[in-house]
Amino acid sequence: MKRTIYNEDHEAFRASCKAFLDKHAVPHVEEHLADKGIPRSFWLEAGKQGFLGLEIPEEFGGTGAEDYRFNAVWTEELSKVNAALSSCVGIHADIVAPYLADLCTNEQKKRWLPGFCKGEVITAIGMTEPGGGSDLAALKTTAVRDGDGWVINGSKTFITNGYSADLVVTAVRTSPEKGSRGITLFGIEATDEGFSRGRKLDKVGQTESDTAELFFENVRVGDDRIIGEIDKGFIHMMERLPQERLGAAVSNVAHAKQILEETIQYAKDRQAFGQPIGNFQHNKFLLAELVTKIEVSEAYVDHAVDAHFNKALTAIDAAKAKWWSAEVQNDVLDHCVQLYGGYGFMNEYRVARAWRDARVTKIWAGSNEIMKELIGRDLGF
Numbered sequence: 009m010k011r012t013i014y015n016e017d018h019e020a021f022r023a024s025c026k027a028f029l030d031k032h033a034v035p036h037v038e039e040h041l042a043d044k045g046i047p048r049s050f051w052l053e054a055g056k057q058g059f060l061g062l063e064i065p066e067e068f069g070g071t072g073a074e075d076y077r078f079n080a081v082w083t084e085e086l087s088k089v090n091a092a093l094s095s096c097v098g099i100h101a102d103i104v105a106p107y108l109a110d111l112c113t114n115e116q117k118k119r120w121l122p123g124f125c126k127g128e129v130i131t132a133i134g135m136t137e138p139g140g141g142s143d144l145a146a147l148k149t150t151a152v153r154d155g156d157g158w159v160i161n162g163s164k165t166f167i168t169n170g171y172s173a174d175l176v177v178t179a180v181r182t183s184p185e186k187g188s189r190g191i192t193l194f195g196i197e198a199t200d201e202g203f204s205r206g207r208k209l210d211k212v213g214q215t216e217s218d219t220a221e222l223f224f225e226n227v228r229v230g231d232d233r234i235i236g237e238i239d240k241g242f243i244h245m246m247e248r249l250p251q252e253r254l255g256a257a258v259s260n261v262a263h264a265k266q267i268l269e270e271t272i273q274y275a276k277d278r279q280a281f282g283q284p285i286g287n288f289q290h291n292k293f294l295l296a297e298l299v300t301k302i303e304v305s306e307a308y309v310d311h312a313v314d315a316h317f318n319k320a321l322t323a324i325d326a327a328k329a330k331w332w333s334a335e336v337q338n339d340v341l342d343h344c345v346q347l348y349g350g351y352g353f354m355n356e357y358r359v360a361r362a363w364r365d366a367r368v369t370k371i372w373a374g375s376n377e378i379m380k381e382l383i384g385r386d387l388g389f
């Protein structure tokens with residue numbers, strides 16, 4: 009089905025994203041895999057070409073596109089390379105960006121945003137803690153007032169870009185007695201004394217993304233590190249989680265769609281019993297179902313992207329897009345592995361990696377159960 013939300017400017021931008029990734033990412037995916045991370049050189053090159061500052065105003069070095077559809081195009085093209093690249097770049101350019109662009113003071117913007125856009129300041133967001141991620145309001149990392157500053161203690165885990173980040177937007181408890189109304193966001197810099205990180209975590213998939221545990225041991229910062237308002241961190245996060253979930257949905261569908269296209273080609277090329285395996289009615293019908301599932305999901309996600317561009321996306325619709333697309337992605341990729349036969353289980357095949365990479369999408373950005381909890385609550389239960 010013809011997609012209608014993207015105009016020729018978006019498609020021209022898509023072509024430049026693809027050209028950039030074909031040159032600076034695709035030839036290096038094995039290195040990313042071996043290094044368990046994306047090298048700084050990639051970030052700097054992406055920054056130089058303006059791919060990191062889509063949400064950042066021009067005066068601070070960004071392109072100030074003010075059109076989420078460009079973010080979505082960039083996310084799709086990254087996801088076609090692999091899910092980890094989309095996740096690392098997405099955390100920075102699509103998820104952290106609105107916190108900095110919307111909530112920072114002018115001084116903070118001058119300090120962080122030019123480097124953010126150039127790829128010199130890689131960012132991460134630290135919400136999840138070893139004790140729990142779904143129940144965000146129960147987080148335990150604390151910031152205690154000390155003179156005119158704060159002393160931060162605690163830890164975060166599963167933080168994407170955690171190993172390489174220069175700046176971590178960190179959710180911290182400032183008022184113990186106030187529950188979700190006692191959380192504040194701080195910008196913690198990697199050079200802050202008392203900040204440290206663990207090893208790159210060994211994951212089932214998305215090996216190319218660096219995911220780490222972060223530790224805060226008596227990290228002293230001033231008020232100038234508070235992002236947004238004191239004790240309003242939970243609200244700041246709730247306001248921005250729909251964009252995170254929408255970005256996840258865009259990535260989920262684009263990632264599965266790409267691998268499905270490659271699988272259709274494989275089903276034409278691979279022979280069994282003297283004919284292409286796609287010719288067997290079972291496989292032909294299966295591929296017909298998978299293509300339909302992807303296109304129907306893409307239509308919903310496109311609609312959500314358009315709604316977000318028009319500032320009309322609800323948290324509930326973002327939750328629907330997130331859980332549904334994650335289920336479809338995992339279902340489609342599991343069938344793709346099956347169609348590749350034994351090769352589908354070999355790590356050197358893109359389909360195998362994609363299948364492993366996809367598993368986490370049902371868990372992160374708010375697990376699929378939490379998405380259904382939100383949707384169910386909205387139904388009045």
Ligand SMILES: Cc1cc2nc3c(=O)[nH]c(=O)nc-3n(C[C@H](O)[C@H](O)[C@H](O)COP(=O)(O)OP(=O)(O)OC[C@H]3O[C@@H](n4cnc5c(N)ncnc54)[C@H](O)[C@@H]3O)c2cc1C
Nearest residue numbers: 133134135136140141142166167168371372373374375377
């Ligand atoms: C590769 C990776 C990258 C990540 N990147 C980041 C990042 O950059 N920043 C960040 O802050 N976090 C990140 N996360 C963390 C991620 O968001 C959390 O793992 C997720 O929110 C779930 O939290 P948890 O792991 O603590 O699971 P828990 O909260 O312990 O949940 C365990 C299980 O219980 C279920 N559950 C919990 N509450 C309910 C409920 N009310 N009803 C029904 N079921 C429920 C969950 O759905 C899940 O199945 C990342 C995780 C991974 C794996």
